[in-house]
Amino acid sequence: MLAVNLGGAVIAPIRAGCRMSGANRAGVAGIDLLSYEQAGIAVRADLAAAHRRAWQRLAAPGTWLDAERRLAIAAETRAARDCRHCAECRAALSPYGVSGSHRPATDLPGNAVEIVHRIAADPGRLTRAWFDRAMASGMTETEFVETVGVAATTIAVDVFCRAIGVAPHPLPAPQPGEPSRARPAGARSGTAWVAMLAPEDRTAEEACLDGVYVSPDPTFIRRALSLVPREAAGLFDMVDAQYLPGRLIPDVAGRYRAIDRAQMELIAGRVSAINMCFY
Numbered sequence: 001m002l003a004v005n006l007g008g009a010v011i012a013p014i015r016a017g018c019r020m021s022g023a024n025r026a027g028v029a030g031i032d033l034l035s036y037e038q039a040g041i042a043v044r045a046d047l048a049a050a051h052r053r054a055w056q057r058l059a060a061p062g063t064w065l066d067a068e069r070r071l072a073i074a075a076e077t078r079a080a081r082d083c084r085h086c087a088e089c090r091a092a093l094s095p096y097g098v099s100g101s102h103r104p105a106t107d108l109p110g111n112a113v114e115i116v117h118r119i120a121a122d123p124g125r126l127t128r129a130w131f132d133r134a135m136a137s138g139m140t141e142t143e144f145v146e147t148v149g150v151a152a153t154t155i156a157v158d159v160f161c162r163a164i165g166v167a168p169h170p171l172p173a174p175q176p177g178e179p180s181r182a183r184p185a186g187a188r189s190g191t192a193w194v195a196m197l198a199p200e201d202r203t204a205e206e207a208c209l210d211g212v213y214v215s216p217d218p219t220f221i222r223r224a225l226s227l228v229p230r231e232a233a234g235l236f237d238m239v240d241a242q243y244l245p246g247r248l249i250p251d252v253a254g255r256y257r258a259i260d261r262a263q264m265e266l267i268a269g270r271v272s273a274i275n276m277c278f279y
């Protein structure tokens with residue numbers, strides 16, 4: 001089950017690896033207007049609040065990328081839906097034999113457009129060779145992880161809007177400020193394509209992972225973005241609302257949502273299969 005979440009731990013972190021840069025930590029103009037009040041169905045207040053926090057994070061300087069870059073990634077994530085090259089790649093037996101180029105929506109460099117469109121349009125067929133080419137193209141490992149987090153955040157909120165029949169939220173305005181550029185000292189390579197931070201290698205600088213690493217041996221989905229702790233914390237702030245808070249997940253008999261856990265997992269399993277998420 002893949003879920004996403006970001007919360008108070010992300011909005012007001014004080015540690016370096018978790019620090020939110022820029023002046024606008026308390027609020028971003030326009031984001032308070034993000035609402036589901038016009039939706040045809042009732043949306044839980046905590047879920048709407050989680051999406052407002054997600055939009056606030058998109059609009060703020062990140063750890064390695066400034067707000068303009070983060071919002072450009074969000075825009076390209078959306079643009080991949082209407083990109084002919086992405087459609088041709090998706091339809092092909094292998095996306096790696098398709099010639100052509102993406103139709104960008106921003107002035108992001110070509111290597112970043114390729115990375116964002118492929119993540120958005122055909123993530124189930126990304127390969128190690130593709131990732132190695134992405135690294136050779138000039139994107140850094142930390143930028144890549146933050147890019148994945150921004151794309152995943154955008155997709156989660158947009159797909160939710162589509163599912164309940166409302167228009168996608170306008171992207172917020174970028175907030176000024178510099179990225180914090182804090183790499184966890186204990187991050188180690190070798191287990192996945194990107195370095196990750198094991199729970200035993202954390203320091204106080206990465207306290208925002210407390211809400212992500214909810215057990216002594218957290219699953220790899222929870223470690224996946226840990227090279228950029230604030231991005232991981234943000235993703236799981238959304239997951240807590242869209243799925244369940246980590247501390248409740250082991251309680252499979254408990255009923256914390258409008259549908260029961262078996263119904264939740266049936267939907268999650270089906271969606272994961274359709275999306276070729278074999279986690």
Ligand SMILES: [Zn+2]
Nearest residue numbers: 083086102117
């Ligand atoms: Zn494309």
